[in-house]
Amino acid sequence: MAAxxxxxxxxxATAVAATPGRRMWLATWSQTEFKIGLVLFLLLVGTAFIxxxxxxxxxxxxSVRERFLPPVFLEGGVWAHPLGTxxxxxxxxxxxxxxxxxxxxxxxxxxxxxxxxxxxVGLVAGYRGGWIDTILMRLTDAQLSIPLIILAIxxxxxxxPTPLSVILVLALAGWPVxxxxxxxxxxxxxxxxxxRGATILGASDGRIMWRLIxxxxxxxxxxxxxxxxxxxxxxxxxLGFIGIGIQPPTPTFGTIIADGRKYLIxxxxxxxxxxxxLFLTLLSVNxxxxxxxxxxxxxxxxxx
Amino acid sequence: MGFALTFFARRxxxxxxxxxxxxxxxFALLRVVPGDPARIILGPMATDEVVEQTARDMGLRDPIPLxxxxxxxxxxxxxxxxxxxxARGGGSMGGGxxxxxxxxxxxxxxxxxxxxxxxxxxxxALVFTAxxxxxxxxxGGLMAGRWPDKLALYASSIxxxxxxxxxxxxxxxxxxxxxxxxPSIGYQNIAYAILPAFVIAIEMSPLFIRSLSVSIxxxxxxxxxxxxxxxxxxxxxIFSRHVLRNAAVPVLNLFGVQIGALLGGxxxxxxxxxxxxxxxxxxxxxxxxxxxxxxxxxxxxxxIFVVINIxxxxxxAQIDPRIEY
Numbered sequence: 001m002a003a004x005x006x007x008x009x010x011x012x013a014t015a016v017a018a019t020p021g022r023r024m025w026l027a028t029w030s031q032t033e034f035k036i037g038l039v040l041f042l043l044l045v046g047t048a049f050i051x052x053x054x055x056x057x058x059x060x061x062x063s064v065r066e067r068f069l070p071p072v073f074l075e076g077g078v079w080a081h082p083l084g085t086x087x088x089x090x091x092x093x094x095x096x097x098x099x100x101x102x103x104x105x106x107x108x109x110x111x112x113x114x115x116x117x118x119x120x121v122g123l124v125a126g127y128r129g130g131w132i133d134t135i136l137m138r139l140t141d142a143q144l145s146i147p148l149i150i151l152a153i154x155x156x157x158x159x160x161p162t163p164l165s166v167i168l169v170l171a172l173a174g175w176p177v178x179x180x181x182x183x184x185x186x187x188x189x190x191x192x193x194x195x196r197g198a199t200i201l202g203a204s205d206g207r208i209m210w211r212l213i214x215x216x217x218x219x220x221x222x223x224x225x226x227x228x229x230x231x232x233x234x235x236x237x238x239l240g241f242i243g244i245g246i247q248p249p250t251p252t253f254g255t256i257i258a259d260g261r262k263y264l265i266x267x268x269x270x271x272x273x274x275x276x277x278l279f280l281t282l283l284s285v286n287x288x289x290x291x292x293x294x295x296x297x298x299x300x301x302x303x304x
Numbered sequence: 305m306g307f308a309l310t311f312f313a314r315r316x317x318x319x320x321x322x323x324x325x326x327x328x329x330x331f332a333l334l335r336v337v338p339g340d341p342a343r344i345i346l347g348p349m350a351t352d353e354v355v356e357q358t359a360r361d362m363g364l365r366d367p368i369p370l371x372x373x374x375x376x377x378x379x380x381x382x383x384x385x386x387x388x389x390x391a392r393g394g395g396s397m398g399g400g401x402x403x404x405x406x407x408x409x410x411x412x413x414x415x416x417x418x419x420x421x422x423x424x425x426x427x428x429a430l431v432f433t434a435x436x437x438x439x440x441x442x443x444g445g446l447m448a449g450r451w452p453d454k455l456a457l458y459a460s461s462i463x464x465x466x467x468x469x470x471x472x473x474x475x476x477x478x479x480x481x482x483x484x485x486x487p488s489i490g491y492q493n494i495a496y497a498i499l500p501a502f503v504i505a506i507e508m509s510p511l512f513i514r515s516l517s518v519s520i521x522x523x524x525x526x527x528x529x530x531x532x533x534x535x536x537x538x539x540x541x542i543f544s545r546h547v548l549r550n551a552a553v554p555v556l557n558l559f560g561v562q563i564g565a566l567l568g569g570x571x572x573x574x575x576x577x578x579x580x581x582x583x584x585x586x587x588x589x590x591x592x593x594x595x596x597x598x599x600x601x602x603x604x605x606x607x608i609f610v611v612i613n614i615x616x617x618x619x620x621a622q623i624d625p626r627i628e629y
Contacts, residue, residue, distance in 0.1 A: 230464070290514075
């Protein structure tokens with residue numbers, strides 16, 4: 001059968017008795033993409049959190065004499081500033097690394113928040129059904145019909161952008177997807193034997209939802225939320241780029257690239273180098289996410 | 305026929321509800337935040353008394369639900385109001401109380417000027433998306449686990465990792481500024497839409513590549529495909545009449561959900577390429593706090609989203625009779 005495509009038969013055989021989470025993990029680990037993504041990710045994140053501590057270069061320190069230094073591989077570049085410097089003489093490598101720290105912390109917080117909120121709405125709507133379901137789902141539809149970015153821009157332009165408000169706005173704009181997915185899985189799960197059994201035994205609705213259904217359906221959805229970390233990093237960067245994300249002097253990818261755009265013709269590296277950095281980070285997260293998604297699809301299909 | 309009628313009646317009623325909900329949210333949001341519209345219209349030189357008087361005249365001190373009902377009343381007559389900032393015939397108006405309100409651009413005119421340009425851009429972007437996603441997705445789905453599948457996976461991982469605003473800047477730098485192949489800043493003819501459309505297509509295609517390859521691979525596993533081979537149907541016929549038809553529904557649904565993302569992508573890309581469409585209008589309106597324009601845009605874009613999703617669901621039900629709505 002074409003289903004058992006790329007996982008080695010040996011892993012499938014050893015995994016038969018394991019829990020769904022463990023089977024999914026094995027199926028994920030057996031994919032080359034996942035390993036490539038993980039190594040790249042650890043490398044980038046390790047550098048991002050360690051190098052700024054070791055280096056004595058301050059990401060916000062201005063240095064008039066060192067303005068517009070090109071990257072090291074161009075004529076005039078120096079090893080002290082491997083990616084060159086910007087219009088104010090700040091080191092682009094350290095700024096990108098600190099930008100990466102900020103982007104990661106913000107996007108992880110956003111994903112955790114919107115997962116928690118979306119999954120709660122989806123569970124309640126799917127389990128209770130009836131008018132609660134109708135109201136919650138119409139709200140979800142309404143929210144889905146405003147492009148995330150328009151909503152975020154409106155809210156952040158009219159209020160003052162702080163790290164917390166950026167996190168809240170992105171989470172507010174992203175939860176409906178989780179509500180929809182969780183609801184559809186809950187609808188199917190509600191009809192299973194064990195749920196009916198628990199109902200007959202007199203378990204409360206809250207207990208059935210949170211202690212029985214949630215542990216069964218949420219892990220596969222949570223795994224795929226990894227992909228949203230990458231999506232939220234892009235959104236955070238877009239907000240910074242338009243000028244309504246986290247405000248300078250804190251370095252973020254968006255603000256660095258927006259600054260560099262003004263000097264694009266004469267100093268192209270200011271906008272492009274940090275963007276390349278962001279691209280590599282997103283690629284590593286997306287490779288891991290794609291592998292997890294495939295493993296989940298196989299888990300749902302019952303081929304692992 | 306009865307099905308179609310009840311379907312559209314019910315979905316349109318729900319759609320109107322959604323549009324009302326969205327527009328009220330935006331309306332209320334814009335009124336509780338700091339930034340007095342009367343102050344924006346009159347400019348920083350006006351005295352507080354004049355601002356207060358104008359605000360009363362415009363009804364801005366009434367309760368929000370009352371203001372909203374009044375707005376809806378005008379909307380029912382086809383009047384979306386006038387821009388706070390933009391003058392009729394382009395250009396922006398400085399603050400100043402001498403200008404009569406009639407000289408300001410009507411929101412509906414602004415939308416009517418910009419929407420066709422954006423539709424052109426979105427149409428071109430969808431063509432590019434299809435050109436990228438169809439071959440990769442179909443090949444990946446038909447040869448699941450082999451190199452076309454891997455190619456589709458890596459290509460979509462790379463595309464989805466390219467931040468749209470960064471890609472737009474890099475393309476504007478390399479293709480337009482350095483090489484001079486395709487013009488891209490502003491708009492004079494359709495050539496100016498190529499690079500922006502390409503950026504949107506790169507952003508949109510990964511989802512379609514994945515959805516196509518997954519649903520085609522799933523469909524190929526169904527017994528009816530083997531049965532069709534036994535029945536002696538040619539591979540081409542099996543693919544076009546059976547596999548593609550079944551795989552089309554998830555992809556179509558994805559398209560409906562993605563309309564919002566398409567609008568979001570258009571917005572960023574138009575902003576970067578200075579493409580005078582609906583997205584640029586939106587960004588300008590929000591940054592200038594041009595409330596009537598923001599409200600009009602929210603209502604129109606939500607309506608577009610709702611109508612397209614109704615059509616998507618209707619077509620899905622036509623393709624696959626098992627679907628109920």
